[in-house]
Amino acid sequence: MSDNGSTSRGASTFALICAGAAVAIAAYAVYQRVYVVKAKSTAAYKLEEFRKAASTPLSKLRSISNALCTEMHAGLIKDGGSRLKMLISYVDELPNGHERGVFYALDLGGTNFRVMRVKLAGKAKRVDKSESIEVSIPPEAMLGTSEELFDFIANEVAKFQKTEGPEYGSLPPGQKRELGFTFSFPCNQTAIDGGTLVRWTKGFKVSGTVGKDVVKLLTEALTRKGVDMRVAALVNDTVGTLAGGRYNNNDVMVGLILGTGSNACYVEDIHDIPKWTGGPVESGEMVINMEWGDFYSAHLPITDVDRELDEVSVNPGEQPFEKLISGMYLGEIVRRVLLKLAEEGEIFDGVTEKLRERFVLKTPDISQAHGDQTVDLTAVGRMLKNRFGIEKSTKEERELVVDLIETVVERGARLAGAGIVGVLKKIGRDGSSKRFSSSQKLNARLTAGAPTVVGVDGGLFEHYAFFRNTMQGTIGQLLGDNAKLVSLELTKDGSGIGAALLAATYSKYKTK
Structure with missing residues (x-):
């Protein structure tokens, strides 16, 4: 047998193998395309099922x-x-824009809390000046005693109050600064300035607080830290939002x-x-x-x-x-x-x-x-x-x-x-x-x-x-x-400005 004949048969065999491989590859590619289309159709079908279940027709x-x-x-x-x-929020009066004076707000709703100072100047200037600080609560205070938590907060309020400059004016004799307290935990409110804690959430587990009046606990802590301040309103952040909106x-x-x-x-x-x-x-x-x-x-x-x-x-x-x-x-x-x-x-x-x-x-x-x-x-x-x-x-x-x-x-x-x-x-x-x-x-x-x-x-x-x-x-x-x-x-900022506005609305020194 000649070398040329052998070479011809080998080339034919190789060509057949290549052709077979090409067919196999093409078939696999078709299978893959069909499979992917089927998968995408399945995904689209599943999404359509969810869309129907989540639909919101006007009826x-x-x-x-x-x-x-x-x-x-x-x-x-x-x-x-x-x-x-x-x-019942005990808010039977909302801000009207005529509020004047300097008021504080304390916003406690998570692992951080804010203290705010606001100067209200009546209809003409509204909020004339505001300042605030944000403080992280250490884990030990979130899991400790009532006195430990509120003393930590009161100490920060005390430090912030000391930064109050002369531009805020001085208080008349016998008066004290007033504060709106936004407390974003389950609470049974009993008055505009009183409410008992139902339970802690958001990672807090402070002993000696459930069933206690949180305004009283804060007031006692402020007194211990030498802060002469009255808590005028206990506020929910949503009510604070309404108050802030009504103010304007x-x-x-x-x-x-x-x-x-x-x-x-x-x-x-x-x-x-x-x-x-x-x-x-x-x-x-x-x-x-x-x-x-x-x-x-x-x-x-x-x-x-x-x-x-x-x-x-x-x-x-x-x-x-x-x-x-x-x-x-x-x-x-x-x-x-x-x-x-x-x-x-x-x-x-x-x-x-x-x-x-x-x-x-x-x-x-x-x-x-x-x-x-x-x-x-x-x-x-x-x-x-x-x-x-x-x-x-x-x-x-x-x-x-x-x-x-x-x-x-x-x-x-x-x-x-x-x-x-x-x-x-x-x-x-x-x-x-x-x-x-x-x-x-x-x-x-x-x-x-x-x-x-x-x-x-x-x-x-x-x-x-x-x-x-x-x-x-x-x-x-x-x-x-x-x-x-x-x-x-x-x-x-209903939890900040809104709380300060409600403190102004329910100020002990407010004149009709």
Whole structure:
């Protein structure tokens, strides 16, 4: 046999092998494409299922507004009559802009606290000057005795008071500085300047405080540290937001927190509070702290993902409304859905350890990704890499992430809008009926065409434009033409400025 023949047969065999390999590779590539398309279809299908479960059609939102209004009525009749606590704040008078003088505020709501000094100068200058310090609480004070915690706080107040310069003026003989105390822990308020601690949260476990009057504990500590200061008002941060809003705008009737957490308060007619036993109120009004985060209705669009989140939360079964709308939970809901899609739809080429990490995705992350205007959604890809360790993602996957974020945030914003409409319905400002109040002040605001302003504080409302605009738009859809009389107004620092303003409002030295 010639070498040429042998070479020819070898070349043919090699060509057949190459052709076979090419066919195999092509077949595998087709399989991979089909598999990926199938996986992406599965992911898209799963997302659509979630979207339907989380949907907020107007009919459902109207039912939620009505349910909230009904629960408000029930909570005002008696304590425990509703999941809404409808707490009496003992604030029956709000700032009006005429307040003058120097007042302090103490804001205790977490591992840090703030002390603020404010100089109020009446209608002309309003807040003429303000200064503040922020102090970290050492772990031993958070876990020690009542005296240790309040002495630490009082000592910092003492140091801050010593920095008060001559520009603040001197006190008349026999008077002392007054302070508004924002205490953001569960508390049974008994007076404008008194309330007993129900329980510690947020990592605090201080002995000798539960059941005690926190204003008395603070006052005793201030005395021990040589601080001659009167605690004039015990304040919830939501009530402080309402006070701060009213100080600048007399049409503010509702205070709302939309940040890490969420809560609302509003001005109620004293005669519409059957559980009030405190006797006549000159103003005819009372601010009610709703604690609306614990609102529940069968109409709420709660999904399986929300139920799973609730089960592993620090407070299972509590705060269902807050867990749908507040900044603490929006990113976590997105993460949980993405984890399910990665596990069941096999996107992102599997599941990373970071994707399993709870609360690793924050609301600022999803806000930035949601606003990504680049062609390839590079900000979304960067978020996936930085937060979840997902090095590579396709454009289709990034688009799916944006769709998911929009679904979660839109639901939260629309529910918050429905909540506001429920409050407006309760006080007769939704346009559905005319309400008459025994309070002349409220009647003046209930006249046809009177505007209603909702003062809102919190980073979710302030910094997430889509959330804010969607919320406002939902109120417009629910109220129709009456929505032109309702506005949402950013009211910052209710826990600071608001507390100082309420100290001024309830000053012992205030002249009529």
